[in-house]
Amino acid sequence: MRFTVFSLLFLCFGLTANAQFSINVSFSDISAEAVWPVEVYNKTTGEKFVLKQSPSVISVPENKAYDFTFYAEDFGTVDMTLSPSEKVVEVKFLKVELLSEVVIQKQREKLFALNKLRDVEETAIYAGKKTEVVSVDQLTVNKAVNNTRQVYSQVVGLTINEGSDGGLQLSVGGRGLNPNRTSNFNTRQNGYDISADVLGYPESYYTPPVEALQEIQVVRGAASLQYGTQFGGLINFKLHDPSTKKMEIVLRNTLGSYGLYTNFSSLSGTVGKFSYYTYFNYKQGDGFRPNSEFSSRNFFANLNYAFSEKTSIHFDYTNLNYLAQQPGGLTDLMFNQDPEQSNRARNWFDVHWNLFAFQLKHKFSSNDNFSLQLFGLDAQRQAVGYRQNRVSADDVPGSNRDLISGKFANWGAEARYLRKYKIGSQNNALLLGAKYYQAHNREFQGAGSTGSGPDFELADDAMTQYTYPNLNLAIFGENVFRISDKFSITPGFRYESIRTKANGFYRNVLYDLAGNVILDETINEKIDKKREIFLFGIGMAHKMDNGFELYGNVSRNYRSVTYNDIRTSTPGLAIDPGIDDEKGYTSDVGIRGKFNDKISLDASVFALYYGEKIGEYLAENPNGAAGLVRYRTNVGNALTYGFEAMVDWKLDRTFFDSPDFSWNVFANGALTGSEYLDSDAGNIEGNKVEFVPLVNVKTGTGVGYRNVLATIQLTYYSDQFTDASNSKSDPNDNTYGVFGQIPSYYVADLGLSYKWRNWKLESGINNFTNNNYFTRRATGYPGPGIIPSETRTFYVTLEVVF
Incomplete structure (x- = not known):
């Protein structure tokens, strides 16, 4: 392995570097005042960069014409076609205050609303992969509560667990992957990990507020080679870049149904070589069910210093504290009678999250990029509540509650080097990287207090208590080989050395039917598990003459068993002591592009093979206690496959010719099939895979005139199973609530906005048809049982920018 890496480096440095040609440009407004900095998007090459002075020089690889879009803050965009020349080209900007909101939106689309990641970006390669980009500033949705179905409406095939906690947690899955806290994706913020423990507990208790985001980047299963061993792929939250002004203040206040109030305040700017972006986000609400109040405080700071055009450093700090009361789950009968009821008044959930990140970026030359990212987490999450296996049973005041507490301390470093080079006349790119990750986490569970408030102290000896020291070293690489101007092949690899430990104890307590203890041991x-994993993959892309691109990829995936899979005690759930890691493959083949800049299309077929898939099925309690449980184990080998498509049609560009009017319609759909190919458990083989609706559709339209924008969206999911045994729902079940399907449902949302100078008013109605539905049957917190989704809600947001 070491010889291979150094051989590639030696070969790469020996290859011919790209020749460079120059385009000289200057920037000014209509009164001839100089304008800078300017963001530049080279539409011909796909590159995006910032010029910080006027005049400036743009370097291009060939002596030919290039299409550019120029953007400066407080100004509109400018489109120009330029060629290398000794003469300075003047770029004239028009002030934004002279333009309507629709015009500004249309112009920003040229620079920001890319629906996929470029083949090569800084120190990352995405050629041949299925990628999607959500440009948050272009959305007219409920950003205050991170409304997931609206924000991700144009990301295909996602399944969603919805909550009513102000969007404090993100839970998305897809292609048969459990959505719970996005644990089957590698979740990152500005490129660094944010989950509790990437290997041992990859759940995301922190999600940055949508109001702070510039874009959301999604890379499907082939992301495993660069970002780690998750079947879902990568979700990266890219926060806003600092304002190019010396200081900019953004204030957003939102009022909504059920006592919702949120405040988002950001401060950003650039002074010389120093730039900064900070925000504070406060949320509180009562929830649409009793016993659902929540409050959160989230602070973020990003500090940057550019030593030169080639070298810069970046520091991020994130702090989140939130406390939420959890109303518990419902049985099927309770949900059908009244989905807004609650019989749990003493359940609480508490999170404290501290994230640190430091990044060094350096360009050795225009063809050589290097980045080093250091990151760390110091966090805690605690849950206390009455969790009776009989969900319909009322809480017993004065009885002990169940307490779970976890503390997470981890840090890591990731280095990446990307070199652009030529073989013959073709531009190629090599990426090499390495990641070191170390975690030391602690968790205990036992009897909590008998009170009703958020008291997170043990009342007795712990039932389970463990430390989890994890260690991970990874080496990875990818190379874009351009066989011709149109066709490229991108092979890649990832080597993982993983060591996970578990040191501690658990108590095995059995009861008879009368509730008497018959065993307490x-x-x-002391578990020490080592493994070495080699992942490989290959992607291909062919750029067609009509602007479309054919792409395809296949890669190996892997997911280590988590300690939540092993030792967390939950009523109604039993765990196989021999549960093991999951292995498999993912593949995508598709076509993407635009028809005459009017219709955007990304359509693909996919397959996901899941070896030794961890799942649950209905079984007698293997511990000898009476009653049925959901049994978690490696159920068997499974296959998920389907067709996904996203179409966006700009009707205004097709039928109208007005710069102040916009109109688009979109349809995002997935048809997904699945099957358990084999299983050692009875009555599993041939069943459908859980969390796979056959039909998954999001469609809608957006209309704008001058400074008014409006969107309407419809979401539909067909029914889906929640366990491998494909247990059917019983509408008369008034005991468990954890067995059965998630029924089909639809939900509709409306969003509106009006902008006047530096003020903006946003409003909308979520679930305006007031449907009763649910997206989750929880086996543990926040249940167990059915977790109803919100009924009709209203919101209004006032924004001002200084």
Whole structure:
């Protein structure tokens, strides 16, 4: 392995570097005042960069014409076609205050609303992969509560667990992957990990507020080679870049149904070589069910210093504290009678999250990029509540509650080097990287207090108590080989050395039917598991003459068993002590592009093979206790496959010719099939995979005139199973609530906005048809049982920018 890496480096440095040609440009407004900095998008090459002075020089690889879009803050965009020349080209900007909101939106689309990531970006390669980009500033949606179905409306095939906690947690899945806290994706913020433990507990208790985001980048399963071993791929939250002004203040206040109030305040700017972006976000609400109040405080700071055009450093700090009361789950009968009821008044959830990140970026030359990212997490999450296996049973005041507490301390470093080079006349790119990750986490579970408030202290000895020291070293690489001007092949690899430990004990307590203890023993455990994993993959892309691109990829995936899969005690759930890691493959083949800049299309077929898939099925309690449980184990080998398509049609560009009018319609659909190919468990083989609706559709339209924008969206999911045994729902079940399907449902949302100078008013109605539905049957917190989704809600947001 070491010889291979150094051989590639030696070969790469020996290859011919790209020749460079220059385009000289200057920037000014209509009164001839100089304008800078200016963001530049080279539409011909796909490159995006910032010029910080006027005049400036743009370097291009060939002596030919290039199409550019120029953007400066407080000004509109300018489109120009330029060629290398000794003469300075003048670029004239028009002030934004002279333009309507629709015109500004249309112009920003040229620079920001890319629907996929470029083949090569800084120190990353995305050629041949299925990628999607959500440009948040272009959305007219409920950003205050991170409304997931609206924000991700143009990302195909996602399944969503919805909550009513102000969007404090993101839970998305897809292609048969459990959406719970996005644990089957590698989740990052500005390129660094944000989950509790990437290997041992990859759940995301922190999600940045949508109001702070510039874009959301999604890379499907082939992302495993660059970003780690998750079947879902990558979700990266890119926060706003600092304003190019010396200081800019953004204030957003939102009022909504059920006592919702949020405040988002940001401060950003650029002074010489120093730039900064900070925000504070406060949320509180009562929830649409009793016992659902929540409050959160989130602070973020990003500090940057550019030593030169080639070298810069970046520091991020994130702090989140939130406390939420959880109303518990419902049985099928309770949901059908009244989905807004609650019989849990003593359940609480508490999170404290501290993230640190430091990044060094350096360009050795125009063809050589290097980045080093250091990151760390110091966090805690706690849950206390009454969790009776009989969901319909009322809470018993004065009884002990169940307490779970986890503390997470981890840090890591990731280095990336990307070199652009030529073989013959073709531009190629090599990426090499390495990642070191170390975690030392602690968790205990036992009897909590008998009170009703958020008291997170043990009342007795712990039932389970463990430390989890994890260590991970990864080496990865990809190379874009351009066989011709149109066709490229991108092979890649990832080597993982993983060591996970579990040191602690658990108590095995059994009861008879009368509730008497018949066994109470303490079992000590010391687990040390080492494994070495080699992942590989290949992607291909062919750029067609009509502007479309054919792409395809296949890659190996892997997911280590988490300690939540092993030792967390939950009523109604039993765990196989021999549960093991999951392995498999993902593949995409598709076509993407635009028809005459009017219709955008990304359509693909996919397949996901899941070896030794971890799942749950209905079984007698293997611990000898009475009653049925959901049994978690490696259920068997499974296959998920389907067709996904996203179409966006700009009707205004097709039928109208007015710069102040915009109108688009979009349809995002997925048809997904699935099957358990084999299983050692009875009555599983041939069943459907859980969390796979056959039909998954989001469609809508957006209309704008001058400074008014409006969107309407319809979401539909067909029914889906929640366990591998494909247990059917019983509408008369008034005991468990954890067995059965998630029924089909639809939900509709409306968003409006009006802008006047530096003020903006946003409003909308979520679930305006007031449907009763649910997206989750929880086996543990926040249940167990059915977790109803919100009924009709209203919101209004006032924004002002200084």
